[in-house]
Amino acid sequence: MDTLFSLAHGFTVATQPVNLLVAFIGCFVGTVIGALPGIGPVNGIAILIPLAFSLDLSPVSALILLTSVYYGSMFGGRIASILLNIPGDSSAVVTCIDGFPMAKKGLAADALAISAISSFAGGTLATIGLTVLAPTLAMAAIHFGPREYFALYVMAIVIVGGIATGNPAKTLVAGLLGLAIGTVGIDPATGIPRFTFGAYELYEGIDFVIVAIGLFAISEFLVYIEQRRSGPVEQVPVGRRSTALRRLTYPATSLRAGLLGFVIGVLPGAGATLASFMGYALEKRVSDKDGTFGKGDPRGVAAPEAADNAAAGGSLVPMLTLGVPGSGTTAIMLGMLVTLNVQPGPLLFQQQPEIVWGLVAALYVSNVILLVLNIPLVGLFAKLLTVPPHYLMPGVVTVSFLGVYSVNQNSFDLLMMVGFGVFGYLLRKLGIPLVPVVLGIILGTPMEQSLRRAMAASGGDVWTLLESPLALALHAVTACMILVAIVREARRRHGEAAAARGA
């Protein structure tokens, strides 16, 4: 009852006109920022922080502004994924897998509506989780040490292998390429630069955004040029959005992926990207009976969107209760909180309840605003595809250059982006899937770091990895998944062989 009472009080804070206005602006700006390739939630929030200061907003209003931008960009990130096959931010990479094929089938409007609705479902689920479970969950999360994180990332990489369709050997090559790219830069454990060839531009590592935009957008452009040489390129049809709600809502999918996403979001450091991949992989395992995933299955859009929005909510749990950022975005928000004289940490719930509960209530409000804002815009966004490719593609390339330049204001990044574009084109020609490359980059670094931490703590004893019951359990689950996959494959081959003999 206490919680409900606090939440009711929170709603009186969140529904003050100024806070409603701020939430609306934040949602709108966030959606736009998320939709632009290259400018993700991290940049969006960094851009808006000076605004929050200069408007002299109260801490609650400033926090509401930033979180609604955060949620908004999570909504917006999938727009470019679905329409153009260019992920707007890292957590929208998976949405490309089924979102873009849907758009190619003329179902762009449906895909956008589905992603908005499941984003809403995931976000709301996470907010409920945040309301009810925050302090309990935060205390549970501290039991995740380096060994447990390592086990989690190993599991994630194994699961990811299941996402990719097609040749397993090529998937493996792609994943290893990603892992290799991820090692470039200053090694966080020792501070020593690796594979930088003396170029200072490489010291911070290769920004994920540069790789993603190069691999997806620029290579898409190169493929387009190639196709044009051999004849006119077919225009993607723009269908009308289905009005049947049944075809746009996937409650079971959203619930499964949302719960998973929330739990992953709560673990500091794992974040929305991991959640979106795991959500997709889980859904594929559960529902892909007919092999429709990767070819434009709507559930393949609903699952990652529900998971990444739920993770965004989940990552607020460690931020508010422990003062520990769950992601890059929350790290920046945390810095701003401190300058607003709000000390996040174990005492925040007791000392400044009006901020916490005002924020939680504002999350419910922003989610509704985002849904209401996004559904009517679906038609408008989908119209983008009616632009003929010979106008659209140069526009996409321009936006890509702007987006990448805006990250560091560095022309070296543009060269790298073009380089990755050519590389991506070659990979496409070789039939090597691009998604595992991106995954290797995203998962490789944290996996390596947790392994290094575990080794540093044990003094180099490898067996330490198996000495924690939680880590052992995670590894056991991973081992089971591999076994099941092998048995399935063996049965399939056996079946095929039998069929061949029979025929």
Add this chain to the structure above:
Amino acid sequence: MNIIAGRRALGAGMLGLAGLAAARPATAFVGPRPECLAPSAPGGGWDFTCRTVGRLMQELQVVDQPVQVSNMPGAVGAVAFANVTSRRAADHNLFVATSTVGLTQIAQRRYPGDIDRVRWLAMLGADTGVILVRADSRFKTLADFLGALKSDPGGIVTGGSSSLGGYDHLRLLLLAQKAGIPAADLKRFRWIHYDGGGPAVTQMLGGHVEVVSTDLAEIAGFVEAGQIRVLGAMAEARLAGAFADIPTAREQGYDVVGLNWRGFYTGGRVSDEHYNAMIAGLKRVYDSEGWKEAARRSGLQPVWRSGPEFERFVAGMVSELRGLSQEIGIIS
């Protein structure tokens, strides 16, 4: 970025008018376009330093135009350093935010050039290094911890928010040196790097690391909540306010001051006249109520060192960190 640029232009217009009305100081702080260079992305620590000081300069009319904050992230400040020393060495419009983190990089020769390539202006505040354990830890004082470390250098898991050889690690080693632990044993310490003080302390609460060395500001909430114990603060004297009962390392017999200070440098060929004017301008910021408030909010202690005194301080710190880094084999 466009949003900022647009807003800046607007602000520049408005403040330009205000500037005309204000009397122009005899020696201008900087030239026509004051610029604070933050060698980090927007939202980072150096960015915060630039934005806060820039805002105060404007409010205090130290400058007659708004200070433009530009970001040049890369290689922990080395990209900005290279740019300033090679292209903008005589640019008296420019001051660059830095801190102990940047200086550690210079000490370990990770910048293109040594401290004499630039002119060190001043430091305005500092965060304090602390050694932390869980509230239920076996260690009650620094002597307990350092004694245990001395008898079994590889037996205690320590960590903090920097890499091996970073400042959090080095200042723990400085303490250990004062406790008489030989250099060969310093290398045997187990050190886990984290992305910040908060994550390190959370991991400590979960029992994954026993002792954490980091800055106070980020983890102050945990101290107030009573979940962790501060074995010692590496400050020159006891801290003010809520942290007055934290013992310093110095009073426990280990004379180590580990301040993570925030300050500025400018190009190496800036004239004495401009250099002094910049310091005078920064001093006005330091003396203002606004800076005290901003420093308090972000957990910094206001500390002032400038000009030759600051240059000596920087040189002393570099030689100490360089010597230690060589002893433990971080650099040759």
